[in-house]
Amino acid sequence: MDIKDFIAPFAVWKRAFEKPFTVKKPIDERPGAPRYRGFHINDADKCVGCGTCEAICMNRAIDLVPVEGRDAKEGDSGLRPRVDYGRCCWCALCVDICPSGSLNMSNEYVWIDSDPDVFRYTPGVEPKPWDGSALGYRRAEGYRLLDGTRVPMPELDxxxxxxxxxxxxxxxxxxxxxxxxxxxxxxxxxxxxxxxxxxxxxxxxxxxxxxxxxxxxxxxxxxxxxxxxxxxxxxxxxxxxxxxxxxxxxxxxxxxxxxxxxxxxxxxxxxLPRKEASSGKRVAIVGAGPGGLSAAYYLALLGHEVTVHEKDEAAGGMLRYGIPEYRLPYPALDKDIGYIESLGVKIERGAPVGEGRSLASLRERFDAVFLSTGLPAAYGLDVPGEKHPRVLDGVAVLAAATRGQVLGLGARVAVVGGGNVAMDAARTALRNGASVDILYRRREEDMPADPDEIREAKAEGARLVEKAIPLEVKDAGGKARFVWNEATMVQKEAGKRPVPEPIPGAIHEEIYDSVISAIGQGPELSYIAEADGVEIRRFKPVVDRDGLATAAGKAPVFAGGDLVNDRKDAISAIADGHRAASAIDRLLSGKGA
Amino acid sequence: MRRQNEHVIPPETRATPDLSSGKYLVMWQGPQHPGITGNMSLRLVADGDTVVDCETHVGYLHRGFEKLMERRLWMQNFPLVCRIAVPEPDFNEYCYAAALEELAGVTVPEKAVWLRTLSLEMIRLASFLMWIGGQAGAFGHGTIAQWSVTMRDYVLDLFEELSGGRIYHMYIIPGGVRGDVPDGFLDHVLETMQVIKKNLDDIELVMFHNAVFKMRAVGLGYIPPDWVDKYGITGPNARSAGVARDLRKDLGYLAYPQLDFKLITGGRSDAFERAELRLAEMYQSIDLIRQIVARMPKDGPFRERLPNPLHWKIPAGETYVAAECTRGEYGFYVVSDGGDKPRRVAVRGPSYTHAVSVMERLVRGVNIADVAGLMVSLHTYPPEIER
Amino acid sequence: MNTASFQETLDFAIGRERAAVEFYRELTGKAAFAAQKSALAEFMAMEEGHVAMLTGMKSRGAVNLSPGAAVDLGLARRLAAEEEPTAAMDFQDILVAAIKKEERSGDLYRSLVAAALDPDVKAIFERLEAEESRHKRYFEELYETQVARDN
Missing domain, CATH: 1.10.1060.10 (Alpha-helical ferredoxin)
Structure with missing residues (x-):
């Protein structure tokens, strides 16, 4: 102990003359740091209500709640996260994990209110002063808890x-x-x-x-x-x-x-589940495509005896005759169909319904009938010269390829249309050694085909000619001279898609060995007679939500698949088949609707 | 005033005073008491103003973290662990993250290693600043507490800038850290270190050259070197007893092997020397922070991508990961059964030893007025005793 | 405008719509199966509606039609078929026939507008032409969404 130990403590007095560390108005004079984890902000338009924030929140502070004026739609639950500040620990894992990046935080320090209920709120829906704040906690650049990159799929070059x-x-x-x-x-x-x-x-x-x-x-x-x-x-x-x-x-x-x-x-x-005991009921299905066979599977599982009537020599419908084998190899399709048949589903191949095997007779012999005959008929180009022998129908070309027939498309092929049939026809022609032009009336982004198919068709060497309105097919020494008018896209009515308008004088023509028409397909309905009592509107059987077309008279008739629904894809047909199977089962077993 | 060589070693066995004799006073210190450094209490039996027996009582802050963690996903526990020891959340974050990374076989990017080291040294400094305020306050020097808590706030400002949080930083996430340093941050760190160092000089002058502090702290709470292993004493408490033990050196985790620092030890092992030693470690922390700022890689990834946190499963196994916190060895024992949640997590905080076993014995024979100062000199955080 | 020419003009228009009804009736006679008949019946009912609408206007003595022409999707001029649909007609054939028929009506009224001397009669023909353009537009839209889905 020396004298310094008695004098030194008085040094604290020098601080009395220094500027204090404290500030007078802490809120104004010291805003939160740019990264500060303040109160939640949510871009409610960007948010899709997936609830991943709710899933990661360890305090269960987030609930997904319905929000007025926001309905569920595809890819959006219509719900938005509500944060309960009685539970939140401000860890911001919700921000880190948010798949859309809509959820962030402001750098607001203080929120005072006498009503405790306001601290449970739906950011971005209930307006707050900090909405739209540029500062506050954000996911750092290069930092994500989720992986936004898909594992690459190995594909053939x-x-x-x-x-x-x-x-x-x-x-x-x-x-x-x-x-x-x-x-x-x-x-x-x-x-x-x-x-x-x-x-x-x-x-x-x-x-x-x-x-x-x-x-x-x-x-x-x-x-x-x-x-x-x-x-x-x-x-x-x-x-x-x-x-x-x-x-x-x-x-x-x-x-x-x-x-x-x-x-x-x-x-x-x-x-997979075993089939139930036999119900003793018999169901006829017309068309062995995905819709018909899906109905057959679920009906067979429920113990009903199912007979499928298929006009072609093999089952599968468009899956077999419309989709080339480089996209869907036949063994894979046969595996699906093989399992359905293993349940005892009887498929009568090469047995079209129509003459000699009428719908009426099926209704006599079976307890219920399901129609899923799809859209087998290609619509024509409907331009002068469309009957030229080198104008082929895309659906028929694909079916011929499936059957292993020689296509004889020639060296230069035009495919008219922008749907998946057009892409498949184009790629089939490419695989037959042809050089292929795809002519489409609108732009690439308007094409109804799957973007992957368009991308692959182009990668494989197909040339895309956009905004080409078919005008005429002329004969050129046995080949087809295809004439088209170049168009410009005109927005004629607000809210509708733009219309291709021909540019006067911009007429192009090209000589092709084959012109494959793939502009659309229609149903084959001649097998339904007026006496069958199936209401048909605009070439579509009219069905209720279960797929029931008519219950009057003999066995009830259901319909589904491309024939009926507007989506016209395999999965919708499968869904139709499943729905109809359940409805048929309810009807046959007397369980009521 | 006690003399330095007059070490009274408290008896090992508890006294059995006859409480009905009327000679003794039973009094409770805590759980609400400024000298108790957290939510625990001491049941003291005093003979006059001398404590003859002490019983520590914990249980005021039991949150059941270890059990809660068994019901939460691996990643969901990351915001939970920092709450175990409030003034030093980052050691929890680091130990938990490192344990998971070890079990899952994840290597953390270089940049994250340095940012973690920076974060741990910054919180060491902040924690010591809070402690020194408590130590001075316990002996009646509240002014120093005002200074040091201000300095701590400056460090918290840095954390706010870096991580977005002042108290709970939640910055050291399994896989790395949650973000690189913001623009200008490293300059702010150096400026702040300058300010704190100047303040530490002032504190050194008025606190360690202070007759009152010396008279009360010198010789108080002597820990003999042989207690270190017997009680499991770690950190400055052990180093002051002359035992050269520091996990930063012994385990060489994070960037510490690449940093230039010496182990600080003492030998007098009383409250005064423990304070001196901690002050020296504060200066050392400032030095380490400056080294980290200078040598940290400028670029590079700061987090290794881990599987989706909602499904992350960690291979079955167990591990114990420890780090040197301000008070000694801080460790996480983590067991995985291969699932998406921990099978068991056990947290080892140094305060269990220091505030319970050591404290109960050291307090025997101490003047009641010195109990608070003695407890602070052991630097204990009751939250980590109970978890 | 005198009453006589108003009556005459509308009688002419009603006659056109009756001819349209007949057109579908004739096609229905060729139809072989239910789907064709149902589509033709729908379109025929539409034309019958037009007859009724014009008859009502005639008796009220006022033409109540919007003068705004519908957007021309430009299909009619390109579609090939002038030939009559056969028993195997599909939805495409029926729609093309309908579009062509509406186009012919529009063309007729357009030439009548050009030929009309009485401005009131001219105005009525203009409105009738616009009405036909709306009918055509209706079928063109059906063609776009139901037939040429992929083009």
Missing amino acids: HHEAVKSFLELVRGWSREQAEKEADRCVSCGLCIASCPAHMEIPGYIKAVRDGDLETGLRLLYQTNPFPEACGRICTHRCEEACSIGTDGDPVAIRWLKRYIADQVELADYSKA
Whole structure:
């Protein structure tokens, strides 16, 4: 102890003359740091209500709640996160994980209110002074809890692909599939947008867990065509996927394919439900496409005796005759159909309904009838010269390719149309060594074909001629001289899609060995007679929500698939078939509607 | 005033005073008491103004974190662990993250290693600043507490800038950290270190050259070196007893092996020297922070991508990850059964030893007025005793 | 305008619509199956509606039609078929026939507008032409959405 120990403490006095550390108006003079985790802000238009914030919140501080003026739609639950500041710990994991990036925080320090209820609020819906704030906690650049990048799918090189009908998409290994499955947040937005309402998060979880039998069982709950749909589905689910709001959507279609590919047909019966005891009822199905066979599967499972009448020599409908084998190899389709047949479904091939086997007679012999005859007839080009022998119908070309017939398309082929049939016809022609022009009346972005198909067709060497209005087909020494008028897109009416308007004088022509018309398809309905009592409006049977067309007279008639629905894809047909099967079962077993 | 060499080693066994004799006073210090450094209490039996027996009582702050963690996803526990020791949340974050990374076989990017080290040194400094206020306050020097808590707030400003949070930073996330340093941040760090160092000089002058502090702290709470292993004493409490132990050196985790610093030890092992040693470690922290700022890689990823946190499963296994916090060894024992949630998490905080076993014995024979000062000199945080 | 020419003009228009009804009736006679008949019956009913509407206007003595022409989707001028649909007609054939028929009516009224001397009669023909353009537009839209889906 020395004298310093008595004097030194008085040094604190020097601070009395210094500027104090404190500030007079702490709120005004010291705003939150730019990254400060203040109060939540949500861009309610960007948010899709997937609820991933709710899932990660360890305090259960977030609830997804309905919001006035916001309805559920595809890819949007219509719900928005409500934050309860009695529970929130401001960890901001919700911000970190938000798939769309709509959820952020302001750098607001203080919020005072005498009403405790206001601290449970829906950001972005209930206006707050900090809405739209540029500052506050955001995900750092390069930092994400979720993976926005899809596991690449091995595909044949395009130069290689175009040389053969080998399947283009090679499928995933277990490791790749599990990695992709890990990207899913199980929000379930996909379920609502799938026409068949498949249990998508469930089977993706099964992939993650390596439990493929459970996966297969979940697939077959709503879809007996997993091999086919795993390849060619229009995957509306992926459009709805919340991960797709800021990244690649989860490859739901490829995961479905992975499950079906991994389980051998011989092992299916171990995973899938057994059929119920025979009901003694008989159901006739017209058309062995996805709709008809889906109905057949679920009816057979419920114990009914099912006979499918198919006009072609093989089952599968458009899946077989409309989709080329490089997209859907026949063994994969045969596997799906094989399992359905293994349940005792009888498919009468080469047995068209019409003359000699009328709908009326089916209604006599069976307890119920399901029509799913699809759209087998191609519409014509409807320009002068459309009857030229080198003008071919796209659907027929694809069917001929399936049958292994020599197509004889020639070296230069024009495909007219922008749908999937057009793309498939073009790529089939490419694989037959032709050089191919695809002529479409509107622009590429207006094409109804799947964007992947357009991209692949172009990559394989098809030339796309946009805004080409067909005018005429002339003869050019046995070949077809195709004449078209170049168009410009004109927005004629607000809110409607622009109309291609011919540019006067901009007439082009080209000589082709074949012109394949693929502008649209129509139904074949001559087998339905007026006496059958099936109401038809604009070439579509009119059905109720179960698919019932008529219950009057003999056995009730149901209809579904492309014949009836507007989506005109396999998964919608499968959904129709399943729905009709349930309705038929209710009717036959007297359970009522 | 006690002399430095007059060490009275308190008896190992508890006294059994006859409380009905009327000679003794039973009094409770805490759980609401400024000298108790948190929510626990001491049941003191005094003979006159000398404590003859002490019983520590915990249980005022039991939140059940370890059990809660068994019901939450691996990633959901990340915002939870920082709450275990309020003034030093980052050590929890680091130990938890590092344990998960070890079990999952994840390597953290270089940049994240340095940012984690920076974060841990900054919180060490902040925690010591809070402690020194408490230590001075316990002996009646409240002015120093006002200074040091202000300095701590400056460090919290830095954390706010870096992580978005002042108290709970939630910055060290499994896989790395949640963001790179913002623009200008490193300059702010250096400026703040300058200010704090100047303040520490002032504190050194008025606190450690202070007759009152010396008279009360010198010789108070002597910890003999042989207690270190016996009681499991770690950190400055052990180093002051002359035992050269520091996990930053011994385990060489994070960027510490690349940093230039010496282990600080003492030998007198009383409250005064423990305070001196901690002051020296504060200067050392400032030095380490400056080294980190100078040597940290400028670019590069700051987080290794982990699987989707909603499904993340960690291979079955167990591990114990420890770090040197301000008070000693801080560790997380984590067991995974291969699922998406921990099977068991056990947190080892140094305060369990220091505030319960050591405190109960050291307090025997101490004047009641010195109990608070003694407890603060052990630097204990009751929240980590109970979790 | 005198009453006589008003009556005459409307009688002419009603006659056109009756001819349209007949046109569909004739096609229905060729139809072979239910789907064709139902589509033709729908369009025929539409034309019968037009007859009734014009008859009502005639008896009220006022033409109550919007003068705004519908947007021309430009299909009519390009569609090939002038030939009559056959028993195997599909929806495309029926729609093309309908579009062509509406186009012919529009063309007729357009030439009548040009030929009319009485400004009131001219105005009525203009309105009738606009009405036909709306009918044509209706069928063109059906063609776009139901037939040429992929083009």
